[in-house]
Amino acid sequence: MNFFWVILVGGIISMGGCSAHFTQNEQLQLDLSGSVTEAPAILTEFDFNEGKKNSGDITKKPGSSCANGVCTIY
Amino acid sequence: MPPFLFFFFLLAFPFTSLAQLSSFPHLQQNIKAKQQNIKVKFQTNSTYDNHIEFGLSIDPNTSSLSGRRVPQIQSLINQARIDLQGIFPISQLLDVKTQLKTQLEDYIGRDDKLDNFNGFNNTFSTEFILRLSDQLPRLRFQHQIQRLNREDDVYDYVENQIGFQFGKVFKYHLRFRSFDDDQTRREDFLLVGSRSQLGIWQLQFGILKNLLGRFEYQVEHQRYKDNLNNLVLGIAKISPGNLRTDWKHLFTTRLIQIPTDQIIIQEDINFFQNNSNTSFYDFVSFEFGGTGFYRMADGHWFKLRLSALQLNFKNRKTIFQSQSQSRINQQIGIDFLMSRKLANKFSLLLGYQLVKNRINEKSKILDFLNYYHNIISIKLTYD
Numbered sequence: 001m002n003f004f005w006v007i008l009v010g011g012i013i014s015m016g017g018c019s020a021h022f023t024q025n026e027q028l029q030l031d032l033s034g035s036v037t038e039a040p041a042i043l044t045e046f047d048f049n050e051g052k053k054n055s056g057d058i059t060k061k062p063g064s065s066c067a068n069g070v071c072t073i074y
Numbered sequence: 075m076p077p078f079l080f081f082f083f084l085l086a087f088p089f090t091s092l093a094q095l096s097s098f099p100h101l102q103q104n105i106k107a108k109q110q111n112i113k114v115k116f117q118t119n120s121t122y123d124n125h126i127e128f129g130l131s132i133d134p135n136t137s138s139l140s141g142r143r144v145p146q147i148q149s150l151i152n153q154a155r156i157d158l159q160g161i162f163p164i165s166q167l168l169d170v171k172t173q174l175k176t177q178l179e180d181y182i183g184r185d186d187k188l189d190n191f192n193g194f195n196n197t198f199s200t201e202f203i204l205r206l207s208d209q210l211p212r213l214r215f216q217h218q219i220q221r222l223n224r225e226d227d228v229y230d231y232v233e234n235q236i237g238f239q240f241g242k243v244f245k246y247h248l249r250f251r252s253f254d255d256d257q258t259r260r261e262d263f264l265l266v267g268s269r270s271q272l273g274i275w276q277l278q279f280g281i282l283k284n285l286l287g288r289f290e291y292q293v294e295h296q297r298y299k300d301n302l303n304n305l306v307l308g309i310a311k312i313s314p315g316n317l318r319t320d321w322k323h324l325f326t327t328r329l330i331q332i333p334t335d336q337i338i339i340q341e342d343i344n345f346f347q348n349n350s351n352t353s354f355y356d357f358v359s360f361e362f363g364g365t366g367f368y369r370m371a372d373g374h375w376f377k378l379r380l381s382a383l384q385l386n387f388k389n390r391k392t393i394f395q396s397q398s399q400s401r402i403n404q405q406i407g408i409d410f411l412m413s414r415k416l417a418n419k420f421s422l423l424l425g426y427q428l429v430k431n432r433i434n435e436k437s438k439i440l441d442f443l444n445y446y447h448n449i450i451s452i453k454l455t456y457d
Contacts, residue, residue, distance in 0.1 A: 026211035026241030027278040027288075043286075043330070045375065046338050046367050 115157040116456040124148045125447040150182040171201040179224075193224035211241020228265060230254040245274040259303040263318065267299040284332045292324040310352045321349045338367040353389040360384050373415035381407045402434045403443070423453040 019031050025044055125147070155177040162170045177195040181188035199218040206213070220233040230253065237247030249270045260266050272294045279287035298318045300307070312318055328342045344361040363381035385403040407429045414422045426449070433443040 022209065022211050022241065022243075023278065026243070027276065028211075028241070028243045029278040029280050031280040032282075040332055040335055042332065042335055042338060042367075042369050045369060046330075046340075046377075 110163060111159075111161040113157075113159045113457075115155075115159070117153075117155040117157070117453060119151075119153040119155070119451060119453045121151045121153075121449060121451040122149070123151060123447075123449050125445060125449075147183055147188070149188050152180045152182070154178045167205055169203040169205075171199075171203060173197075173199045173201075190226035191224055191229070193222065193229070195223075196221045211243060214239040216247075227254060228258075228260070231267075242276050244276075245272075247272050256299060256301055259301050261303055261306060263298050263302070263306070266301050268296055270294060270296040286330040286332070288326075288328040288330065290324075290326040290328075292322070292326075294320075294322040296320045296322065310354050312352055316351075318355065319351045320355060323347045323349075336369050338365075340365040340367070356389055357385060357387045359386070371415075373413060373421055376412040377410070379407075379409040381405075381409070383407070399434065404432045406430050419456050421455045421457065423451075423455070425449070425451040425453075 021029055021031065023029050025047065155175060158174045160172050162172075164170055175197045179191065179193055179195060181191040183189075197218060197220045199216060201217075202215045204213040204215075216235070216237045216239070218233075218235040218237075220235075221231075222233075223230050231251055232254075233249060233251045235247050235249040237245065239245040249272070250267075251269075252267050253265065256267050272292065274290065274292045276288065276290045279289070281287050296319070300312065300317055302310075302312075310318065323346070325345045326342060327344075328340055331339045333339070340363075342361075342363045342365070344359075344363070346359045346361070348355060348357050350356055361381055361383040363379055365377060365379040367375065367377045369375040383403075383405040385405070387401045390401040391399065407427070410426045412424045414424075416422055427447075428449075429447040431443065431445050431447065435443065
């Protein structure tokens with residue numbers, strides 16, 4: 001069953017014209033046809049600020065750790 | 075470590091680093107070719123927070139806030155920080171990066187209730203950066219030691235972390251947190267020692283010319299020590315000799331649109347799950363967010379994020395409603411950030427964050443979990 005999925009996903013990627021490369025900001029990028037190959041400069045600035053957020057992980061948000069004087073029961 | 079000694083090391087660091095290199099003339103030649111780089115950064119940060127003592131879903135059985143008329147404690151937190159960073163090329167392939175951050179934290183709260191949190195937070199890290207090829211991301215091997223020293227000794231700990239990273243594709247770290255006093259029984263898991271291993275994978279998709287997708291998966295294994303009081307151990311149903319162990323999984327999907335070279339719009343969906351060996355700490359959260367980013371000039375931009383989150387504790391039952399109903403928290407949040415370059419080296423960051431939390435409990439004693447959390451921050455950086 002796993003082998004089937006590997007073949008299926010691999011087939012979709014190769015038939016869809018996908019290629020992979022590393023971007024300047026060190027991401028592994030899968031390119032679909034006609035997609036952007038290099039990230040514009042604005043994305044670097046956006047990522048720089050985004051990296052300090054912890055969206056998704058509620059235990060690391062402001063107001064939920066002892067580091068800010070808060071002790072929650074997570 | 076006494077503060078004066080720490081500042082001595084802080085000031086001596088760039089000179090001792092250079093002095094060590096002077097014994098190796100060949101190394102110095104290489105370094106000149108790649109240029110060593112030493113940076114100093116100063117930062118001050120003032121934060122008003124109206125909800126300092128607790129965050130989300132403190133358990134009513136263990137919180138001293140339950141039933142109080144005004145459970146929120148307002149505070150002003152002032153932080154001053156110095157960052158020293160040096161990058162020293164060893165060869166064409168290998169660099170060493172060292173970083174020292176020292177931060178003074180001062181809490182101002184009503185009736186001096188938060189003075190116990192005043193203290194120093196110091197971090198020293200060493201990173202070996204290997205670039206095997208221009209086409210491949212860098213490999214980083216890192217060690218970091220962090221010391222938190224507050225007025226109240228209960229918070230004092232040392233954290234050691236080792237890790238490696240392959241660009242932004244994969245990251246791993248192993249972290250040990252040891253409190254100075256690991257014998258006294260504590261009131262919270264965040265006040266006992268822990269060991270954690272974290273792995274992060276990230277993949278980016280180029281979908282259209284101005285459309286990117288990102289998928290990220292994080293898995294963390296965390297084990298806590300057991301010097302906790304009987305109340306916490308009883309609620310958590312941890313029997314003597316057993317330790318709490320958690321597996322955390324976070325799946326994040328982001329869609330990033332770049333309509334012009336000044337605007338970014340991002341939508342994100344996050345699913346977070348905590349599986350613990352004690353079911354009291356099992357929970358899941360779903361979060362949806364939308365972010366707008368507008369860049370006016372270099373260092374001059376603003377960002378607005380709106381988010382909605384639901385947090386379900388499947389094994390914490392509501393008190394007065396049907397016993398089959400689990401506790402659910404719902405949040406909506408606004409996060410605004412604005413950056414402005416004041417002069418060549420000075421920049422200003424203003425932030426405002428509002429979180430509204432609601433809980434599916436009707437009990438008066440739990441009313442403190444229906445709250446508004448406001449955070450306003452001003453950060454000034456000299457870089």
